[in-house]
Structures are given as structure tokens and as C-alpha cells.
Amino acid sequence: MAPKRWFTLLRNVTTAVAAVAAAASFATPAIAAQPPSTDVVGGTRAAQGEFPFMVRLSMGCGGALYTNQIVLTAAHCVSRTGSNTSITATVGVVDLQSTSAKKIKSTYVYQSPTYGTSTGGDWALIKLASPVTGLSTLPIATTTTYNTGTFTVAGWGAATEGGAQQRYLLKATVPFVSDSTCQAQGGSYPDLIPSAEICAGNLSAGGVDTCQGDSGGPMFRRDNNSAWIQVGIVSWGDGCARPHAPGVYTEVSTFASKIAAAAASL
Numbered sequence: 001m002a003p004k005r006w007f008t009l010l011r012n013v014t015t016a017v018a019a020v021a022a023a024a025s026f027a028t029p030a031i032a033a034q035p036p037s038t039d040v041v042g043g044t045r046a047a048q049g050e051f052p053f054m055v056r057l058s059m060g061c062g063g064a065l066y067t068n069q070i071v072l073t074a075a076h077c078v079s080r081t082g083s084n085t086s087i088t089a090t091v092g093v094v095d096l097q098s099t100s101a102k103k104i105k106s107t108y109v110y111q112s113p114t115y116g117t118s119t120g121g122d123w124a125l126i127k128l129a130s131p132v133t134g135l136s137t138l139p140i141a142t143t144t145t146y147n148t149g150t151f152t153v154a155g156w157g158a159a160t161e162g163g164a165q166q167r168y169l170l171k172a173t174v175p176f177v178s179d180s181t182c183q184a185q186g187g188s189y190p191d192l193i194p195s196a197e198i199c200a201g202n203l204s205a206g207g208v209d210t211c212q213g214d215s216g217g218p219m220f221r222r223d224n225n226s227a228w229i230q231v232g233i234v235s236w237g238d239g240c241a242r243p244h245a246p247g248v249y250t251e252v253s254t255f256a257s258k259i260a261a262a263a264a265s266l
């Protein structure tokens with residue numbers, strides 16, 4: 001199994017993450033000398049209501065409200081397409097322990113059929129048992145227009161590589177990294193699928209990144225009308241926030257029409 005897939009398959013199994021991260025450091029000379037960064041890594045607390053579309057999923061992933069009853073997440077956060085009543089989505093709060101958290105069960109999962117193929121496509125949809133009210137959705141990019149600039153990421157995943165899941169939603173901003181630069185970073189990065197994946201991170205300094213447990217959550221920015229638009233889905237990286245190891249995100253614009261068609265069928 002390629003190192004990339006080890007990371008991709010991990011969610012909030014923090015002890016396994018630590019073990020795999022340590023193993024990857026030894027197995028990957030290009031990054032062995034880079035210490036894991038401390039301190040979504042390098043983030044700050046999001047305000048209540050700042051990102052109303054953010055979803056926490058009970059298997060230890062993030063997501064975003066695509067409609068008021070459908071969550072867009074990562075394919076690697078789910079196991080298959082079909083009926084599924086085992087997932088709980090928590091919405092409407094930055095504090096997962098808040099008594100005002102809304103918790104809604106899933107009814108069905110749709111996993112991208114191209115995930116794991118050479119085409120890529122780390123995305124999935126989760127249908128909720130009932131629509132959520134009073135929260136806004138996050139529109140997805142349907143063209144490559146916004147696949148550049150500075151992106152916002154948010155999640156309840158680890159705040160340090162190998163660290164614990166978070167009670168409060170963290171946010172950070174990360175700059176776009178081109179496919180060619182991303183692929184040139186060694187480690188797992190030559191495996192990048194340029195048409196299906198988009199990279200972001202502080203290339204030489206590291207320090208800011210998504211991490212285990214943020215998977216499935218959105219990477220987004222402002223569109224030309226100053227509205228949030230989703231350009232990525234947290235997918236994988238070599239460790240978290242390491243220099244020369246950007247975060248890799250599903251390139252949402254590539255799959256926008258497939259996502260829309262699948263959502264319409266749920």
C-alpha cells in the first residue's frame with residue numbers, strides 16, 4: 001500500500017496515526033528530517049455561526065452542507081454506496097458538546113464510484129434523515145475560476161500531527177500550491193492526480209494545515225460576490241503541516257456535475 005493510501009484511510013485513530021506518521025518519517029527520506037509542526041494545525045477558534053455549513057460526522061470526519069439534507073464529505077470517510085443509518089451529523093455549533101448542537105442521523109451514503117481509480121474522486125454524499133433548518137449551505141465551485149488564491153479550512157480534527165480531536169471548531173487559511181510544485185515535493189506527492197486534486201499549504205514553512213479528523217471537510221474561499229464557495233475537500237497529506245508537504249484536497253470543480261447529479265438522485 002502506498003504511503004498516501006495509509007494516510008487517506010486513517011481518520012481519528014490517533015494512536016495509529018502516530019505510529020504510521022513515525023513509520024512514514026523513517027520510510028520517506030525526503031521528509032525524515034522535517035519535524036512535525038505543532039499547533040486544523042496552526043489554526044484559531046471559529047466564532048459561533050461563522051461557518052454555518054460545517055458538519056461533524058460521527059466516524060471522525062468533517063463535511064459541509066451541500067443542501068439542507070445532504071452533506072458533502074470525502075469518499076475515504078465512508079465505505080460504500082447504500083442505505084446507512086449509522087452516521088450521526090452534528091450541525092449548528094462550533095462546540096461539539098454544546099446543548100444546542102443539532103444531531104441528525106444518516107439514511108443513505110453515496111460514495112464516488114471513481115474513488116481509488118486513476119481518475120481520483122475523493123468525495124461522497126450523505127443524506128440526512130431530515131432537513132436542517134436555520135443553517136446556510138456551501139455552494140461548490142463548478143469551474144476552475146476559484147482554484148487559486150488563499151483558502152480557508154476548518155475542522156474538529158487534530159491540532160497537531162498525531163494529536164487529539166478537537167471540541168471546538170478550528171479554522172486557518174492556506175495558500176494555493178500548483179500541481180507541478182505539489183508533485184515535486186517527494187514523499188507521496190508524485191502520486192498527486194492533477195485533474196482531481198488541488199494542493200494548499202505554506203510550502204517552505206509548513207505550520208498551517210488540515211490534519212487527521214478534518215477529512216471530508218471543506219476548503220473554501222470568497223467568490224466574486226464575496227460569498228463562500230467550496231473548492232476542495234480535505235483528503236490527504238504526508239503528516240500534517242510539515243514543510244514541503246502541502247495538504248491535498250479533492251478538486252471540487254472537476255466533480256461538480258457528478259456531485260450535482262448524484263445529489264439529485266438521493
Ligand code: ARG
Pocket residue numbers: 007008009010011012157209210211212213214215216234235236237238239240241246247248
Ligand atoms: N486523511 C486525513 C483524514 O482522514 C486528512 C489528512 C489531511 N492531511 C493534511 N496534511 N492536510 O482526516
